[in-house]
Amino acid sequence: MLNLVGAGAPGSDAPDGAAAAAPAVRGITPPRKRGAGRRAVGDVLVELGFLTAAEVEEATREARVSGQRLERALVDAGKLSPEQVGRATAERFGLDYVDLTEYRPDVAAMNLISAPAARRYKAVPIGFDIYEVLQVAVADPANILALDDVRLMTGHEVRPVVAPAEDIAMLIGRMNRLEDAVAEAIDEEPEEADEIRVDGPADRADDAPVIKLVNSVIAQAVEEGASDIHFEPDGRDMRVRFRVDGVLAETASIPRKMVPGVVSRLKIMGDLDIAERRLPQDGRLTRKVEGHTIDLRIVTMPSALGEGVVMRVLDKESVLLSLDTLGMTDQARSRFERSFGKAHGAVLVTGPTGSGKSTTLYTALNALNTVEKNIITIEDPVEYQLPGITQVGVNVRAGLTFPRGLRSALRADPDVIMVGEIRDADTARVAIESALTGHLVLSTLHTNDAASAITRLTEMGIEPFLTASALDCVVAQRLARMLCGYCKRATVLTEHALREADFEVTGDVEAFEPVGCSRCKRTGHKGRMGIFEVMTITEEIRSLALEKTSAERIRAMAIDQGMRVLRADGLEKVRLGLTSIAEVTRVAV
Numbered sequence: 001m002l003n004l005v006g007a008g009a010p011g012s013d014a015p016d017g018a019a020a021a022a023p024a025v026r027g028i029t030p031p032r033k034r035g036a037g038r039r040a041v042g043d044v045l046v047e048l049g050f051l052t053a054a055e056v057e058e059a060t061r062e063a064r065v066s067g068q069r070l071e072r073a074l075v076d077a078g079k080l081s082p083e084q085v086g087r088a089t090a091e092r093f094g095l096d097y098v099d100l101t102e103y104r105p106d107v108a109a110m111n112l113i114s115a116p117a118a119r120r121y122k123a124v125p126i127g128f129d130i131y132e133v134l135q136v137a138v139a140d141p142a143n144i145l146a147l148d149d150v151r152l153m154t155g156h157e158v159r160p161v162v163a164p165a166e167d168i169a170m171l172i173g174r175m176n177r178l179e180d181a182v183a184e185a186i187d188e189e190p191e192e193a194d195e196i197r198v199d200g201p202a203d204r205a206d207d208a209p210v211i212k213l214v215n216s217v218i219a220q221a222v223e224e225g226a227s228d229i230h231f232e233p234d235g236r237d238m239r240v241r242f243r244v245d246g247v248l249a250e251t252a253s254i255p256r257k258m259v260p261g262v263v264s265r266l267k268i269m270g271d272l273d274i275a276e277r278r279l280p281q282d283g284r285l286t287r288k289v290e291g292h293t294i295d296l297r298i299v300t301m302p303s304a305l306g307e308g309v310v311m312r313v314l315d316k317e318s319v320l321l322s323l324d325t326l327g328m329t330d331q332a333r334s335r336f337e338r339s340f341g342k343a344h345g346a347v348l349v350t351g352p353t354g355s356g357k358s359t360t361l362y363t364a365l366n367a368l369n370t371v372e373k374n375i376i377t378i379e380d381p382v383e384y385q386l387p388g389i390t391q392v393g394v395n396v397r398a399g400l401t402f403p404r405g406l407r408s409a410l411r412a413d414p415d416v417i418m419v420g421e422i423r424d425a426d427t428a429r430v431a432i433e434s435a436l437t438g439h440l441v442l443s444t445l446h447t448n449d450a451a452s453a454i455t456r457l458t459e460m461g462i463e464p465f466l467t468a469s470a471l472d473c474v475v476a477q478r479l480a481r482m483l484c485g486y487c488k489r490a491t492v493l494t495e496h497a498l499r500e501a502d503f504e505v506t507g508d509v510e511a512f513e514p515v516g517c518s519r520c521k522r523t524g525h526k527g528r529m530g531i532f533e534v535m536t537i538t539e540e541i542r543s544l545a546l547e548k549t550s551a552e553r554i555r556a557m558a559i560d561q562g563m564r565v566l567r568a569d570g571l572e573k574v575r576l577g578l579t580s581i582a583e584v585t586r587v588a589v
Contacts (some may be wrong), residue, residue: 007585009434015192023547026305028096028097028098028099028103028161028396029087029090029096029097029099030096030097030299030566031090031091031093031094031095031096031097032091039092041070041071041088041089041092042056042057042059042060042070044088044091044092045074045080045084045088047091048084048087048088050080050084050088050089051074051079051080051453052215053553055300056070057077058077059073059074059077061533062077062217071085071088071089073226076472081168081485081486082164082167082486083099083486085164086139086162086163086164086167087162089140089141089162089231090137090161090162093141093142094163094322095141095160095161095162096135096161096162097161097162097163097429098126098135098137098161098162098163099163099167100126100137100163100168100170101167101517101519102172103126105124105125105126105127105137105171106125106126106127106128109125109126109127109128109134109135110125110171112125112134112153112154112156113125113150113153113154114359115172117153118172119169119172121143121146121149122138122139122140122143122146122165122168122169122173123136123137123138123146123147123149123150123160123168124136124137124168124172125137125150125154125158126161126171129159129214130154132156133154133156133157133158133159133162134150134151134154134157134158135158135160136150136158136159136160136161136162136166137160137161137163137167137168137171138160138162138163139162139163139164139165139168139458141160141162143435147160149363152166154232157264161457166519167519170519172247173220173223173224173446176512177397193530199342210258210262210265210292210343210508211257211265212259213262214265214266215261215271216295217229217240217252217273218252218287218289218296218311219289220242220251221242221311221313221314222289222294222313224242224244225244225245226244226313227243227244227312227313228242228243228248228307228310228311228312228313229241229242229243229310229311229313230243230248230310231254231262231263231266231308231309231310232308232313233303233305233306233307233308234305235257235305235306236256237253237254237255237256237259238253238254238256238258238259238262238306238308239253239254240252240253240254244521245481245523245525245526245527245528246354246479246481246528247481247523249521249523256343257404263300263307263309266297266298266300266309266311267281267283267300267309269285269296269298269496270282270283270284270285270296270298270359271283271285272298272300277302278302279302280299280300280301280302281298281299281300282297282298282300283297284296284297284381285296285298292315292316294313294315295313295314295383296311296312296313296314297311297312297314297381298310298311299311299312313368314383314384315482322363322366323336323337323363323367325363326359326360326363326530326532327529327530327531327532327573328530328532328534329532329564329569329572331534331562331564332532332533332534332564332569335473335534335536336364336473336475336534337367338473338536339440339472339473339536340364340367340368340440340473341368342440342472343415343438343440344435344436344437344438344439344440344474345435345440345441345471345472345473346432346435346441346442346443346470346471347364347429347440347441347442347443347472347473347474347475348422348443348444348445348453348471348473348474348475349361349441349442349443349444349445349474349475349476349477350444350445350446350447350448350449350450350452350453350474350475350476350477351446351447351448351476351478352446352448352478353442353446354479355477355478355479356477356479356528356530357444357477358383358420358444360475360477360530361418361442361443361444362383362384362386362387362453363441365377365386365389365418365442366386368440369386369388369389371388373415373416373417374390374412374413374414374416375388375389375390375417375418376389376390376391376392376409376412376414376416376417376418377389377390377391377392377405377417377418377419377420378392378394378409378417378418378419378420378557379391379392379393379394379420380393380394380402380417380420380421381393381394392405392408392409394420401423402419402420402422402423402424402426402427403424403426403427403430406419406427406430406431406434407430410434410437410439414439415432415437415439415440416439416440416441416442417440417441417442418430418441418442418443419431419441419442419443419444420443421443421445421446422443422444422445422460424460425460425461425462428457428461429461429462429464429498430458431443432457432462432466432467432470432471433466433470434468435470435471435513436466436470437505441470445457448476448589449476449533449551449555449556449565449566450474450475450476450533450534450535450555450563451474451535451551451552451554451555451558452551453471453474453476454467454471454474454541454545454551454554455550455551455554457471458545458548464545464547464548465546466548467545468537468542468543468545468546469542471537471545472536472537473535473536473537474534474535474537475532475533475534475535476532476533476535476566477530477531477532477533477566478530478531478566478570478587478588479528479529479530479531479587480529480530480531480570480573480579480583480584480586480587480588481523481525481526481528481579481583482525482526482527482578482579483512483513483525483526483577483578483579483580484514484515484516484517484519484523484524484525484526485526486517486519486520487514487515487516487517487519487520487524488512488513488514488515488524488577489512489513489514489515490510490511490512491510491511491512491513492508492509492510492511493508493509493510493511493574493581494508495507495508495509498571498581501581501585502567503567503568503571503581504568505571509571509574510575510578511573511574511575511577511580511581512574512580513580513582514580514582524580524581529573529579530576531566531570531573531584531587531588532566532568533563533564533565533566533569534563534564534571535558535563536561536563538561540561541554541557541558541561544557566588567588570583570584570588571584
């Protein structure tokens, strides 16, 4: 079995006190008691000063009730950070703690096992100690079987060091770098090859360096949670950018001689015409990446500098279809649930492109999806497939438009209809009439706020009395980047500065600001959350709609009746330390 040898560890060949004599390594913290053996995790947390004995006792009781491990319950409750859990685990087992944001792993050691193996064992070799023992970063040093397998795979004796699970996952993601894929493709690509030729056998095509490069780009995009991949020619090389959390960032550069081959490969994947370079084309494909299914929508764009490609990444397994994950406050969520829980009426979600409107509608559909209801959707395109729901994709070339699909859906005995987007007067008219004839209709509309949805429908030619009768709720939303939980820094926002930025406050506000670390790629942000305003249509708002009054008056009435506007909802999430005031100002103008 596994021999946990290392500097100063029991059973090692190192002399006593070798750990203390060994030179300090940047990013590695030795334990206070080396080889201390298992101690109660609560005692270690108190000893390190992370929690008081009373807090540990209370958390232990709550963990028993919920069936969670104590460390996981404390992290979920926000009382411990993943880094503190890692340090406590290292101290508990008498092992070194490694900060992977500071420590520079040995690439040769990392390459001793493959990325899939590292992901399976949740363990990464990071280097050798002074006794040539392989150091393996793990989150759970009690998993002796995984460490034993790593020893057998590498042929080296191993010594575990402890790191947070999030940092280990980040390091595993870096084991397949795009730069390495580009370098390998350059090495394998013949000098005279200007374009990939797809006239050979299928097995040879799969081994082509450009195919490996494209697959590496897609794999890394999924790993980083990118929503879009941009392949952009600049006249010579091709720039690759990922949109992560709504912001584009450059990831790699593809050499000029490989650009035609990359574009051709992307077209082949999307079943597009590789000979057509003058007109835009669009296609779609499905791929399996790391065991789960990814949908990719491909659009080619001819430009003055060459042909570019944009890929939209739709990770079906990452979409969160729970009301708990939307980020609505209790009041907003209650209003929204009451509205889509009715038997008939129209519920609209508004906001710009990329603000998460479709996800909100899918979440409502998921809550409504029972065997007693017949749910039909008309979408362009169908982004996520929900079991038990009839989803129809718009096909303009075949004559299937939103209005035509909606009319057909009405003849199919639906209880709930979702229209992907109200784009024109015809779609709006059929949707409103459907809501008036006993159906629950969910749809999206492009307006800046909730109140403007009423005036937009009037501008489309919908009679105000129809809008007032059919509409039950309007949700306006934006997506704001969340602060990185590792590096955010406390700050105070003065009342004067907030009022200058058009926020209604009384007194200064304690908040956090982004800093940037390796975990968030120096952006200070990681992940996104929703900012919402939910306007229910009351009798007073219906009266204003019938009078064809302005959106400003409707908005003022909704605020008087308790609606929290986008900026106010964003400010509340700034107070909670979830996002920054700069981010709220950016997305909620």
